[in-house]
Amino acid sequence: MTDFDQDDIAAMRRxxxxxxxxRFMRDQLRAGLRRRSMPTVAAPPPKPPGYRPGAWPSGTSPPEPRPQAHPPAAWGAALNDYRAALMTYDHTQLNSDQPCGCVTCQIAKEN
Structure with missing residues (x-):
């Protein structure tokens, strides 16, 4: 862009x-809009030395799966004990022929 002063503008008006x-002012506006509309893309940071895409860093490995603290049979036994406790404490109507509509009574009815 060239430098201009008041004398230059007065000469352009005459x-x-x-x-x-x-024309000069329109060119200035176009140049400004063009600079504003151009995206400024930052360069990506360089990769570290020895980088392999998609691989674990050397000297490391993926995490091992966590061991289960309780086997599936223990979970099933605990669930059955919980259901039995729910039926004995909360549902006095289970001895009747018409159980209520809760999930515990429905499971007891099916078994």
Missing amino acids: ENGGADLK
């Missing part, structure tokens, strides 16, 4: 009935 000044 020449061609001010058409030069209008």
Whole structure:
């Protein structure tokens, strides 16, 4: 961009009935819009030395699966004990022929 001062603008107003000044101002606007609309993309950071995409870093491995603290049979036994406790404490109507509509009574009815 060139430097201009008040004398240059006054000269542009006098020449061609001010058409030069209008053209100059439009060019300035276009240049500014063009600079604003161009995306500024930052360069990606460099990869570390020895980088292999998708691989674990050397000297490491993926984590091992966590061992289960309780086997599945123990979970099933605990669930059955819990259901039995629910039926004895909360449902006095289980001895009747018409159980309530809760999940525990429905499971007891099916078994």
